[in-house]
Amino acid sequence: MTTPDQAGAPPAPAAPSGRPPLDDPFDVMFVGWSFFRGKLLTAAVDLGVFTALGEGRLDAGELRARTGLHPRGARDFLDALAAVGLLVREGDRYRNSPGTLRHLLPDRPGFVGGFLRMTSELMGGDDDALAGLLRSGDARGQNAGGEVPFTRIFHDPDRLRQFLSAMDGFSGAVAPGIADLVDWSAYSTFADIGGARGSLAAALAAAHPHLTGTVLDRPSMEAHFDALTAERGMERRLRFTGCDFFRDELPHADVVVLGGVLHDWPDERRALLLRKAHDAVHEGGAVIVYDTMIDDGREQAETLMLSLIMMLQSARARGFSPAECASWMTDAGFTVERTVRLPALTTAITGRRN
Numbered sequence: 001m002t003t004p005d006q007a008g009a010p011p012a013p014a015a016p017s018g019r020p021p022l023d024d025p026f027d028v029m030f031v032g033w034s035f036f037r038g039k040l041l042t043a044a045v046d047l048g049v050f051t052a053l054g055e056g057r058l059d060a061g062e063l064r065a066r067t068g069l070h071p072r073g074a075r076d077f078l079d080a081l082a083a084v085g086l087l088v089r090e091g092d093r094y095r096n097s098p099g100t101l102r103h104l105l106p107d108r109p110g111f112v113g114g115f116l117r118m119t120s121e122l123m124g125g126d127d128d129a130l131a132g133l134l135r136s137g138d139a140r141g142q143n144a145g146g147e148v149p150f151t152r153i154f155h156d157p158d159r160l161r162q163f164l165s166a167m168d169g170f171s172g173a174v175a176p177g178i179a180d181l182v183d184w185s186a187y188s189t190f191a192d193i194g195g196a197r198g199s200l201a202a203a204l205a206a207a208h209p210h211l212t213g214t215v216l217d218r219p220s221m222e223a224h225f226d227a228l229t230a231e232r233g234m235e236r237r238l239r240f241t242g243c244d245f246f247r248d249e250l251p252h253a254d255v256v257v258l259g260g261v262l263h264d265w266p267d268e269r270r271a272l273l274l275r276k277a278h279d280a281v282h283e284g285g286a287v288i289v290y291d292t293m294i295d296d297g298r299e300q301a302e303t304l305m306l307s308l309i310m311m312l313q314s315a316r317a318r319g320f321s322p323a324e325c326a327s328w329m330t331d332a333g334f335t336v337e338r339t340v341r342l343p344a345l346t347t348a349i350t351g352r353r354n
Helices: 025-032 035-047 049-053 060-067 071-083 098-103 113-122 128-136 149-155 157-179 199-207 219-232 267-280 301-313 322-332
Strands: 087-090 093-096 189-193 212-217 238-242 253-259 281-291 335-342 346-352
Touching: 025 157, 035 049, 035 071, 035 128, 035 301, 049 060, 049 093, 060 071, 071 087, 071 093, 071 128, 071 301, 093 098, 128 301, 157 199, 157 253, 157 281, 157 335, 157 346, 189 199, 189 267, 199 212, 199 219, 199 238, 212 219, 219 238, 253 267, 267 281, 267 322, 281 322, 322 335, 322 346
Parallel strands: 189 212, 189 253, 212 238, 253 281
Antiparallel strands: 087 093, 281 346, 335 346
16 A cells, blocks of 8 residues: 555645634534543543553553443544543553643642543533443443434434535535546546435536446435535436445446445444445446545544544444555455545545456
């Protein structure tokens, strides 16, 4: 696999303060989600992570045994704590950072954990959700059957419209990079699996007028797809297929796109979906997988926190790294060709079916 390329819009000019003005949608989102770093700290204090480490070094398994951390979220949680500077990761072992040793161990004179807990409670913060995930592995509000509140969004028209609008925003951020990712002149058809109402597909068709495409998603998306393609004049070049992509055959095409889909499922489902994608790609064609992937070094706090947020919202979701994704693609029969960083904390990986 090649070293990651850079793709997407050029850097924004610096603001008078010296800080670039916000443009990337996830940069904007993380202004609103800045509280999540506080959630990480409060959960670590409540779970006794810093106390369990003390002056020593422990690996994730030892920390789980001492604190009751559930295996589902433990690694992303601990690596996120390291990424924000509260822990230090050395190989597969963790230790407290100097500031944590001074200020987050209850027996130290500089301890501020009690004050942090008090102010969090006074501000009405809901800190139980993250701690609950880390203790049980369950998503927020998950019932005994595994259903979580996020799935109900598809039955609420107002919330669904807001969700689709947000997805359009993210599609708009990554679309220029996807449009330049492969030599589209070599292909004539594409299929966007889990493509919602077709925002990315419409952008690809606009960038490459010779392309025709199929968008596959829940049947309930069809009316929203019809509205978008009519608005963008793409009714003759894009079509919609409503089905279950695990149960039904995927549309055959020169290029199959899986964008923001794999993070919703456990590993065996990801492997199955990539095998189905391999069956759907014409010989000599390509697959594009893009998602908000955790960096291979597990040092980028934002993507680690996004993985935890995914776990809070869905009983099966979690983030993954480019190396993991490339391995799944190879196992499915693809030859991995490029790994490209896009805006919106997104990484795209291309593979070819020989």
